[in-house]
Amino acid sequence: MSSNLARSQALQTISQRAPMDLGKTEPLSKIWACDVFNLARMEESLSKNAFKAMKKTFQTGALLDPATADVVAAAMKEWAISKGAKFFSHIFYPMTNVTAEKHDGFIITSPEGNAITDFSGSLLIKGEPDGSSFPNGSIRATNSARGYTAWDPTSPAYIMHTANGATLMIPCVFLSWTGESLDKKIPLLRSNSAMDSAAQRVLTLMGETEITTLNSSCGAEQEYFLIDEAYAYARPDIMQSGRTLYGAPPAKGQQFDDHYFGAIPERVQVFMQDFEDKLYRLGIPAKTHHNEVAPGQFEIAPYFEASNIAADHQQLLMVIMKTTAKAHGFLCMLHEKPFAGVNGSGKHVNWSVGNSTQGNLLDPGVTPEDNLHFLVFCAAVIRGVHLYGPLLRAVIATASNDHRLGANEAPPAILSVYLGDQLEKVFNEIKDGKISKTVKGGQMDLGLSQILKFDRDPGDRNRTSPFAFTGNRFEFRAVGSSQSVSGPLVAMNTMLADSLGWIADKLESELNSGKDVATASLAVLKEVMELHGTVIFGGDGYSSEWHTAAVKERGLKNLPTSADALPELISPEVVSLFERTGVLTPAELHSRFEVYAEQYINSIDVEAKLMVNMATTMIYPAAVSYLSELSATSATLQELGIELDNSVAKDIAKEASSLMATSSQLKAAYERHDFDSVQDHMRFLADTVCPLMAELRGYGDTLETLISDELWPLPKYREMLFIK
Known part of the structure; x- marks a missing residue:
């Protein structure tokens, strides 16, 4: 009986996929920034003095007084409710490379038991998430939990629409009770x-x-891979580490240079249109999209913006990219190297x-x-x-x-x-x-009359x-x-x-x-x-x-x-x-080193454990099953006087033995914890654990090329990268 049921089901599911029908799409002029409480919206909603103060703060970072914050909060609430929002959220950017949100309702109850909406300047200005539950590099102890989010009026609030409704999102900074930065x-x-x-x-x-306030600007070119989500569900490595820890290169990869700027697959094109319409509604100026170098790889590039807003938009872009991909049956992969043997993904920051x-x-x-x-x-x-x-x-x-x-x-x-x-x-x-x-x-000058000189x-x-x-x-x-x-x-x-x-x-x-x-x-x-x-x-x-x-x-x-x-x-x-x-203070800088070092250590730890688990429970059993089939067939044929070349069986046995031996070495390596410092731990991972992972992968990838396709349990590169 075939042991690649999940892989077979994935292929069957994908064969029935069709591009989503988006219906009639709205023109850019109608949807641009329609869900953003920007200066244009403020001018419509605020008093002349309040708008003047907000504009000055937005453009120069000038101090905003609490009275103006109350006026802005009231106008922001009314606008958000008119867009269908019942909740607001302080959105912030801890040292995790992802966003964090705490949602609160626009609701309080009266003594009579009635529900009324409320959103004051104080609620707009400050929130209180747990300061010790996010990466903080020892700035906050477990029992020292208080942290603050504080409104950043230089980055506009916006409405996030999901299947569960609309939420007013308020970009914020995140700091500890003692005043240190816990965010980006x-x-x-x-x-x-x-x-x-x-x-x-x-x-x-x-x-x-005459010198006005200077700011840096940013335009970040975002590369990413799209694979069908059915493949991802059949691959524990993709689901938990974001990349393929095993995978033999296909016969055709990117060697023909035919994917870069090639025709965009129809299903991907529909995803891009849906994704970019969502960006436009949030005032994110998506400018360019195209096929990237590797098969299954694509790029989107926004027009440049002030760096603070660009950074917020870049985080939002990644969130929307993933959720929109899921709605289209894709998994959006943002890992820097999800597939070995083809180009990885970067994010070129134009500054x-x-x-x-x-x-x-x-x-x-x-x-x-x-x-x-x-x-x-x-x-x-x-x-x-x-x-x-x-x-x-x-x-x-x-x-x-x-x-x-x-x-x-x-x-x-x-x-x-x-x-x-x-x-x-x-x-x-x-x-x-x-x-x-x-x-x-x-x-x-190309010497062609129909081609204009430039x-x-x-x-x-x-x-x-x-x-x-x-x-x-x-x-x-x-x-x-x-x-x-x-x-x-x-x-x-x-x-x-x-x-x-x-x-x-x-x-x-x-x-x-x-x-x-x-x-x-x-x-x-x-x-x-x-x-x-x-x-x-x-x-x-x-x-x-x-x-x-x-x-x-x-x-x-x-x-x-x-x-x-x-x-x-x-x-x-x-x-x-x-x-x-x-x-950054010395304490804030040291905290970042501790956080990023811990993330490095944890990432490799997760991958090493996954590799051992997959080798033991998926790849080795497939090798044993195929060897059993080969030996049974060989014995039957020998009874008929037919001798078969058994070199493949010997190669499988050799690679499978090496796979398990290296798995044991890797397991012993990642279980070691007697390090004098975090630097020593990172050095051990780079010099010992990563080479063992590469060696283990080599045995697994070789077995993929030797074991019967019917028995191989993992979706292959040729399927994930080329079948859309």
Whole structure:
């Protein structure tokens, strides 16, 4: 009897799938931000004074008085109730990479027993979730439970519609009773403030007199896989770890390069349309979608927004993506490496800095050599990446992201900056004490009359760089697909704030010596290049030559695993950086190290236990069953005088024995707990447990290629990646 019942049922279920009928969809103009209590909605609902106060807070972060909060709360409640909401929720972002919600009703009862709605400014401003039940890195003891959520008026409230009704969602920060940040939003807001202060100082020294509040912006390209949920239910590894811990590569993977930008499967296209309509209702500007490189892999990219709102929207996007996929019979996989042998998924974070008066300060314009604002801010980025590259590596360090960093699908674990030919020439000339006119990219002319000529960019792109300039922003390409963008944004904003502060000091000194702004700025830029220019690299980041040269000749750190990278969070240089910029206290930073180290340890622990369990209860029994069938058939044929080649049976027996022996070794390894420190525990996992897991997988994957397809219990790659 077949032992792959779950797999057979999955295939049968999928064969009957059809795209969901969405009916008539509404135009963008009608649904855009219709479920968001944004400034336009506030202007309709609030008094003139209340709206003016809210607008100032929203745009500049100015203090909001409690009386205005009461007015806003009343208007927000009436709007939410008109949209069908009976509950409100403070939504916040603990150190888990996922969102958290506490729902309360708009209800109180009167002495007469009547139910009435109530939502005061105090309820809007503050909530009280348990501060010790979320990851906190020992900031809160188990018996010290009090924590607070506090309304962030710079990120608009919105209505979340589910099958169970509508809820008013209020973006909040999350902090302990003792005042420490327990979340990802507080450091992001602080980092923006630190960057704004430093940038204002630099711009003032450069002669600017009208300077509005500066903010960082973010546009995050989200990669993901879709598989039919029926496959996932038949795979314990996908359900519990988010990736396949076993799986032999199919004959066809991505070697034909035919999936990238290919025709989107109809069922997936319908999912995308439904998903994006939900995003538009919430004011999330989904801009681009397409097939990604690997089969079954796709990407969505929003238009850029202010980083605080972009971070909130990115978290919301991941939630909606998963729930919408489920409604369409898909499982949305955000793991960085769900399938071995094909590309994993990242989240390229496009980051820039600007304001309404000076514009985008990382836009070089047509003649970058004449754009002092751009040159100074770009130089600040160069200095920041050179000094704090290990920090950038640490903030994207997870057990899952370790599977893709450094492979031919993701940037290496060495942080360098790519500027492109044009800008690299400009900065090298500044280093040499000269500057000349840049050469434009010229015009693209194919010699075909029907194809219009167009201007070519002055520089190429480099997909092997972890931190690349891409026209008017930097793209941090190493961020993992399941991660919050807040951590990377905090690191980038903070290192920029520090570098701008350093530049301001140098610029002030040069100006005090009698130099004009241009001469003083070029002198500072020259010093930046002399001290930090070695971080600029425009070649192949995947090459072994670069890995050697980066470390030995340029002094850059190569941190291939999270066990190498996470301790950088508590290095003296990083602790000092966050403390002097006011973004994170030493206690808050140490708590993050403890939380992320624990997540790394727990992730590998879960996967190791799953691998042993699946080897013992699924793969080994399939091998024994097939060996039994082969031996019975061989014995029967021998009685008839027919001899069969038994090499396959011998190979299965050998691999099955190795599978069980390695399972025992892995079990003994993950049961060890006598470590002197969390660093030692992570090091043991990276150096001992992960190699054992890879070895165990090798035996399991080989058995998949030897055992009868009828007996194999797990859906295979060829099914999950190609059958939609």
